[in-house]
Amino acid sequence: MNVSRFDLWLGLPLAAIALLLPFSGPSDFVLNLATLVMIWAIFAIGFDFVFGLLGMVSFGHASFLGLGGYALALATQLWVLPFSAGLGLAIVVGALCAWLFSFFALRVSGIFFALVTLALSQLLYILADSKLRAWTGGADGLPGVERPGLGGIDFFDSTHFYWYVVAVFALVMAAVAVLRRSPFGRVIAGIRQNETRAEQLGFDVHRYKQITFIVSGGISGLAGALLASLLMYVNPQMLHWTTSGDVIIMTLLGGAGTLWGPVVGVLAFEVLKEWLSGWTQYWYGVLGLVFILATLFFPKGIVGELQERFGQWQDKAARRDGRSS
Amino acid sequence: MSTLIIGLSLGMLLFLLASGLTLIFGMLGVINFAHGALYMLGAYIAFDIGRHTGSFVAGLIGATVLVAVAGALIERLALRPLYNRPHFYQLILTFGVILVISELVKIVWGLGYQESTMPEALAGTVELFGSTIPVYRLFVIGFGALVSGGLFLLIEKSTFGMLVRAASSDGEMVRLLGLPVSSVRMAVFALGSGLAGLAGAIAAPLFPIELGMATNTIIDCFIVVILGGLGNIRGAVAASLLIGLVRAIGYSYMPSWVDILTFALLIATLLTRPQGLFFRATRSA
Numbered sequence: 001m002n003v004s005r006f007d008l009w010l011g012l013p014l015a016a017i018a019l020l021l022p023f024s025g026p027s028d029f030v031l032n033l034a035t036l037v038m039i040w041a042i043f044a045i046g047f048d049f050v051f052g053l054l055g056m057v058s059f060g061h062a063s064f065l066g067l068g069g070y071a072l073a074l075a076t077q078l079w080v081l082p083f084s085a086g087l088g089l090a091i092v093v094g095a096l097c098a099w100l101f102s103f104f105a106l107r108v109s110g111i112f113f114a115l116v117t118l119a120l121s122q123l124l125y126i127l128a129d130s131k132l133r134a135w136t137g138g139a140d141g142l143p144g145v146e147r148p149g150l151g152g153i154d155f156f157d158s159t160h161f162y163w164y165v166v167a168v169f170a171l172v173m174a175a176v177a178v179l180r181r182s183p184f185g186r187v188i189a190g191i192r193q194n195e196t197r198a199e200q201l202g203f204d205v206h207r208y209k210q211i212t213f214i215v216s217g218g219i220s221g222l223a224g225a226l227l228a229s230l231l232m233y234v235n236p237q238m239l240h241w242t243t244s245g246d247v248i249i250m251t252l253l254g255g256a257g258t259l260w261g262p263v264v265g266v267l268a269f270e271v272l273k274e275w276l277s278g279w280t281q282y283w284y285g286v287l288g289l290v291f292i293l294a295t296l297f298f299p300k301g302i303v304g305e306l307q308e309r310f311g312q313w314q315d316k317a318a319r320r321d322g323r324s325s
Numbered sequence: 326m327s328t329l330i331i332g333l334s335l336g337m338l339l340f341l342l343a344s345g346l347t348l349i350f351g352m353l354g355v356i357n358f359a360h361g362a363l364y365m366l367g368a369y370i371a372f373d374i375g376r377h378t379g380s381f382v383a384g385l386i387g388a389t390v391l392v393a394v395a396g397a398l399i400e401r402l403a404l405r406p407l408y409n410r411p412h413f414y415q416l417i418l419t420f421g422v423i424l425v426i427s428e429l430v431k432i433v434w435g436l437g438y439q440e441s442t443m444p445e446a447l448a449g450t451v452e453l454f455g456s457t458i459p460v461y462r463l464f465v466i467g468f469g470a471l472v473s474g475g476l477f478l479l480i481e482k483s484t485f486g487m488l489v490r491a492a493s494s495d496g497e498m499v500r501l502l503g504l505p506v507s508s509v510r511m512a513v514f515a516l517g518s519g520l521a522g523l524a525g526a527i528a529a530p531l532f533p534i535e536l537g538m539a540t541n542t543i544i545d546c547f548i549v550v551i552l553g554g555l556g557n558i559r560g561a562v563a564a565s566l567l568i569g570l571v572r573a574i575g576y577s578y579m580p581s582w583v584d585i586l587t588f589a590l591l592i593a594t595l596l597t598r599p600q601g602l603f604f605r606a607t608r609s610a
Contacts, residue, residue: 057413104592108599111356111412112555115547116595122544123588130581242540245420252417285428292421295414296406 006310007177007259010303014263018166022159031158032230037270038169039226040250044262045176046219047247052257053185054212055192056109059244060101060117063124064094064217066239068224069145070128070136073234076146083148087225094221095214097124102213106206118241125239141235145228165226172219177259179215188212249291255301264303327456328573334462336569337469338528342542343549343561344476345520351556352493352513354412355404358419361543362426363518367392367525368534369434372441375529381444388526389519395426396518400511427539436536441529465527472520473562480558489513548591554601563603 021034047061068090075086105116128136136142147155148164155161179185191198191205199205228234237243246269254265272290276283298305346360357363370391371384378384399422407414447461480486492499492509500506525538549568553560568587575583594602 055411057416104595107595111416112551112599114413114416115356115551119544119547119551119588119591119595123585123592126584126588131585240540241544245423248417248420282428282432285425285431288421288424288428292403292418292425295418295421296403299410299414 004181006307009310010260010264010306014260018169022162028158031162033270033274035158035162035165035230036227037266038165039223039230040247040266040270041263042169042172042226043220043223044247044251044254044266045172046216046223048251048256048262049176049212049216049219051248051251052261053180053188053192054209056209057111057114057248058105058117058213058216059114059241059248060105060121061216061220061247062239062241062243063101063121064097064220065224065227065243065247066124066128066234066236067097068094068221069228069234069238070142070224071221072225072228073142073145074135077142077144083146083229086146087148087222090221090225091218092221094224095218097221098214098217099210101217102210106209106213118244121239121244122241125236125241128239129236136236139236141233141237143233145232145234147229147232161230165230168222168226172222173263176219180259184208184211249287252301253291253294255304255307258301258303258307261301261303265301268302326454327458328577329570330453330458330462330466331576332570332573333566334465334469334569335572336566337466338524338531339545339549339569340562340565341469341472341520341524341527343546343553343565344473344558345517345524346546347550347553347556347558347561348476348480348520349514349517350550351558352489353510354493355415355514356412356419357514357517358416358543359399359422359426359539360517360521360546361541362423362539363392363396363521364525364528364542365534365536365538366395366426366430367522368441368529368538369430369439369525370522371526371529372439372534373434375441381447381530384529385523385526388522390522392522392525393515393519396521397511397515399518400514404514405507405510423539423543427536430536430539439534441534443530461530465531468527472523473558476558485512548587551591552594552602554603557601557603560601560603564601567602 018034018038022031026034043061043065046064047058050056050058050061071090071093072083072086075081075089076083081089101117101120104120105113108116129139147161149155150164153160155164187198187203187208190201191203191208195205198208224234224238227238250265250269251262252265253268254263255261269287272287273283276286280286294301300308342364345363346357349355349357349360367388371388374387375381375384399419403418403422404415407418443461447464449460450457451460451463452458478486480489488499488504488509489512492504492506496506499509545568549561549564552567553562553564568590571586571590572583575586579586
């Protein structure tokens with residue numbers, strides 16, 4: 001079955017929607033929601049590097065997101081650096097934090113990996129909330145986070161900022177698509193399937209895992225900076241472990257380990273949230289219930305299920321044409 | 326001296342809280358993320374029963390039984406279909422359960438804090454070794470010791486315990502012998518959940534009851550579980566007491582560093598003994 005053709009089939013309409021949206025005369029609310037979806041999608045893509053490709057459940061990704069947000073806020077406010085430098089710093093800080101985590105977390109595997117990443121990120125949350133108040137503003141957070149400054153364009157305008165995020169999102173998506181098909185991506189997939197075999201073939205499994213984790217942290221840091229920029233605000237809640245839980249839910253809803261899964265998952269989550277919160281204040285619980293049912297009955301997620309159907313359909317078509325697939 | 330008593334009572338409360346989690350993991354291999362949410366549910370139920378009947382004991386029993394029933398339902402409906410899938414599915418699914426339980430609590434009891442009253446008989450203080458100790462703290466220590474002893478007897482000495490241990494080490498064989506493995510699993514999950522509810526009921530008079538309990542206490546549980554070694558009940562007792570004492574000492578000397586100290590202990594453990602401080606290669610309760 002031809003997975004890349006499937007990704008194209010799914011990606012084209014999504015890309016078309018993203019490119020045509022600003023021309024449909026949307027309200028600022030819709031534009032900001034679409035921007036938020038793309039930013040969270042970058043975060044989910046980063047998370048899925050470890051979760052979908054490596055098969056390890058991290059409950060610490062909120063740390064990389066939150067630190068990215070703080071890095072941008074502090075860089076632009078305290079050290080008066082330009083936005084792009086702040087964005088770069090956010091990526092570096094997210095990657096560094098992941099590198100630090102990996103020393104503790106990669107010593108253990110499976111469920112323990114989840115627990116260790118959870119504990120580490122919660123420690124950071126507590127620090128940001130109390131000890132580092134001078135830097136983080138404690139529970140009040142840091143208001144007035146900058147928007148990009150490029151050639152005099154006003155990025156406080158929702159449409160302009162939307163285009164900025166579309167560009168970054170496209171870059172991340174392209175980079176990830178390339179990485180997944182690269183030799184590196186193949187080795188990661190191999191490690192997921194059979195760690196012992198990869199080790200026997202002479203690959204330094206621990207090093208590959210560490211690099212994957214670092215890349216994932218960098219992408220998450222980037223998402224955090226963009227999120228802080230969109231909200232023009234960053235606070236410790238971004239670092240809280242329930243934020244990690246949200247990204248896990250989104251990724252699983254959409255389909256872990258698929259190219260578009262994290263993106264579709266975020267889209268489904270946010271659209272459901274908007275729709276549910278319209279008719280009940282208890283939307284979060286309903287979302288939890290939807291998630292439980294989805295996990296029980298569609299463990300592959302939306303994109304995973306679609307991909308399977310697409311594969312069957314291709315096989316059928318091939319048989320009908322008398323070709324063997 | 327009073328630091329020691331406070332440390333012991335904190336530790337015993339932690340043990341009550343984490344024992345169900347570690348029991349469920351040890352016997353079923355399931356990490357229940359919603360354990361903190363069940364603890365919260367227990368606290369709310371105990372508070373409500375206490376409010377209406379005026380009886381602390383009724384609250385304890387009601388919270389334990391009702392939360393055990395909730396646990397049995399969760400196992401039956403949500404977890405049983407997942408036993409053949411990778412372990413992380415259970416972890417993630419129970420995260421979804423937290424959202425549902427928190428929402429139910431919001432619907433029934435609202436968003437505000439609730440205050441539970443201290444039972445009359447345990448409200449006073451006593452003079453011990455020259456310091457004033459609240460009776461309730463002594464009660465928590467005694468009660469925790471009682472529960473941990475009871476758990477050991479149940480798992481190591483009773484027929485039910487034997488069946489549970491057998492089902493956890495070779496479920497297929499036990500099933501072939503014609504014993505109801507599914508029911509045993511459900512019973513273990515109910516028991517572990519009941520312990521969470523009981524811990525919530527015991528903690529209710531000590532702390533304000535609020536929605537944050539679900540997500541905050543689970544972190545404490547995990548710290549106990551990682552230090553003690555997953556599924557190791559003896560380890561859980563030792564780790565709980567250790568953390569309780571560290572916190573009590575911390576509260577009296579440097580209160581703002583307590584949480585950070587606990588995490589430092591955790592990280593030191595992870596670096597030196599990732600399998601837990603009290604891990605032995607042999608099977609134990």
